[in-house]
Structure formats: structure tokens, C-alpha cells
Amino acid sequence: MSAQNDALSSYAQAVQTVAERLRAHPGPVVVLSHENPDGDALGSVLGLARALRALGREVFVPMEVPRYLRFLVQEGEVIPALAEWPRGALAAVLDVDNNDPTRVAGADLAAFDGPVVNIDHHGTNRRRATALLVDPSVPATAMLVADVVDALGAPWSEQVATPLMLGLNTDTGSFRFDSVTPRTFETAARLLAHGARLGWINDNLNQNPRSYYLLLREVLDTMEFLYGGRVVLARVDGAMLARAGSTWEDVESYVNLLRGAEGAVLAVMVKDYGDRVKLSLRSRGGVSAQNVAVALGGGGHVPAAGASLPGPYAEARQQLEAAIAAELHRAGLEGAGTGALAE
Known part of the structure; x- marks a missing residue:
């Protein structure tokens, strides 16, 4: 006391x-x-x-x-x-x-x-x-x-x-x-x-413009269910924004939508700017979004964090996967398996 x-x-x-x-x-x-x-x-x-x-x-x-x-x-x-x-x-x-x-x-x-x-x-x-x-x-x-x-x-x-x-x-x-x-x-x-x-x-x-939903339709097409569905990832780039008539602001809440996937302990929303990548992370169930973000040079809170990486998405993806694998191992979930779930 x-x-x-x-x-x-x-x-x-x-x-x-x-x-x-x-x-x-x-x-x-x-x-x-x-x-x-x-x-x-x-x-x-x-x-x-x-x-x-x-x-x-x-x-x-x-x-x-x-x-x-x-x-x-x-x-x-x-x-x-x-x-x-x-x-x-x-x-x-x-x-x-x-x-x-x-x-x-x-x-x-x-x-x-x-x-x-x-x-x-x-x-x-x-x-x-x-x-x-x-x-x-x-x-x-x-x-x-x-x-x-x-x-x-x-x-x-x-x-x-x-x-x-x-x-x-x-x-x-x-x-x-x-x-x-x-x-x-x-x-x-x-x-x-x-x-x-x-x-x-x-x-x-709770009010969103039409462009929010047009962009969301494209973002959902990029969704990946990794590690036996424990990790959910989606990506958005400038071309998708142009087709939807949208802006980067419309992307902000999408990561929380991904987090709602049943069985997911980590949600990752990737903003692909071409020459750099920005990540929004949300977690639950003993998994730390903060640990993943810090490993990539970012920060935040245990359930919500973010990071920015220079270079193209292909390079950032490798670093992201390594950070995710390390955090799942720490949380005792590495046995979930890797790769996307079949439809």
C-alpha cells in the first residue's frame, strides 16, 4: 500500500x-x-x-x-x-x-x-x-x-x-x-x-465518405491470413487510392477492422508509399504489437503500435515477417504454422 x-x-x-x-x-x-x-x-x-x-x-x-x-x-x-x-x-x-x-x-x-x-x-x-x-x-x-x-x-x-x-x-x-x-x-x-x-x-x-467503402473493397482483396489465421495482414498503395478516389486518411481505421477477424492475435495494415512503408499494428491475446513495432524501429503501446520502414514493400515485408515470427515465438505461438490459409 x-x-x-x-x-x-x-x-x-x-x-x-x-x-x-x-x-x-x-x-x-x-x-x-x-x-x-x-x-x-x-x-x-x-x-x-x-x-x-x-x-x-x-x-x-x-x-x-x-x-x-x-x-x-x-x-x-x-x-x-x-x-x-x-x-x-x-x-x-x-x-x-x-x-x-x-x-x-x-x-x-x-x-x-x-x-x-x-x-x-x-x-x-x-x-x-x-x-x-x-x-x-x-x-x-x-x-x-x-x-x-x-x-x-x-x-x-x-x-x-x-x-x-x-x-x-x-x-x-x-x-x-x-x-x-x-x-x-x-x-x-x-x-x-x-x-x-x-x-x-x-x-x-461512424460517418464515412463513399470513397472509404470503395477503397475498403480493394483493401479486403489484399487480405492474407498467416500463421494459421493468427496474423491478418492487408495492404494499400497509391494506385488503389486513385481508383477509389480516396486519400490516405480513409485507411486509418482499417486495421481495427482486421483485428476483428476471429482467431487473430495480430493485425497489420500496410501503407505502401512506394519508396517507404508505414505499418499500423493491433494485437491481443498476449501478443505485443509494441514489440513488433520496436523491432522495426517504431513504437507505441502493447495492443496498438506502428512503424515506418524505408525502401520498397518487398524489402519491408521480409523485415516485418522476421519481427512477427520473433514475437509469436516469444508468446509461445510459433507452432501455429506459417503461410496463408486456404480459402
């Missing part, structure tokens, strides 16, 4: 330190997250930015928001990537390790010499910042931001609570993943009490 109390005390202190740094900074705050932002990245950024603005602070949010999340963004709330940093700025980096500037989008963090606040829930975070709040035990960065908003003393409103609910909802798979804890529901209840529009969020997330 003492260790648990110490952990809670340490967490509370980190929340207060981050909030005090944000509250005391006299200049503008630039709120950033990772490239290709997901619901947790956008929700965390908007939740914190709106809370700071409610306190009268000058806030910049440079972000390219994907189509499927634009329903949450208000007119003029986000701006294009910064060409230069505002004088006297503080950088608040959310849902990504600030020590990996190649993944931080919206501004050149490597060229920034001012204070940095980092709020994140990835276990691979290297924990280096002026003020730091990192907790891999929580399923979404939005949960951490909610505690920071409380510590800031910012006024709660539907406009602050709803984006944080988006982050919590999306990173837990609508509260279906094993990462969900009693604390997750406690945070969700707080956000609902502050007016978060959960039903509205889900209704908007």
Missing part, C-alpha cells in the same frame, strides 16, 4: 508541476502533438488549448487535422505549421515523446530552445522535458490532460470536456480494450458531468 501511495503522490506532484509551469509562463503556449494525429492527439491538444484560452492565455495550435476528425475543430482554432517560433513561447507536447522531434508535427522542435512541457502515456517515452507528466498505465493522454485542467483551475465547459472525451473514447476503442481501468471510467464520468458529448462524438466518427 505504501508503494501505491508513493506512486499516487508522485503522480499528483507531476500534475501540479506541469500545471504550475503552464500557468506561470508569461508568453504564448504552442500546443503540439504527433504527425497524422489520432483522436487522442487532437482531443488532448484541443482540450488543453481551450482550457488555457479560457484563462486568457495566448495559444497556438499548429496542426493538420485529418478529415474524419474535423467535426471537432472550430473556425480558426488550428493553424498551419509554424515557420518560426513565437517570441517567448513555451512548447506543450502532448501524446508523443518530445525527444523525438521527427514525430512532433506543426513546428520544428529541434530548433526550439525554450521550455518544454511533455504530457504523454507511451511507455517508450524517454522522460526528458522542463516539466513532465508521463503515465503509461493510463489508456489515453486525454486522461492526463483532464487532471492538468483541474490543477490549472481552468473553468470546465462542454468545449473543454468533449475533445478530452474524444481522446479517451478513441484510444480505448470505445472503452472495449483491456487498457480500460476503473480510473478510466471515473475520468469519463467527470467529463460527462462537465458536458462532454459522447453520443455526438460516436455519431460523427
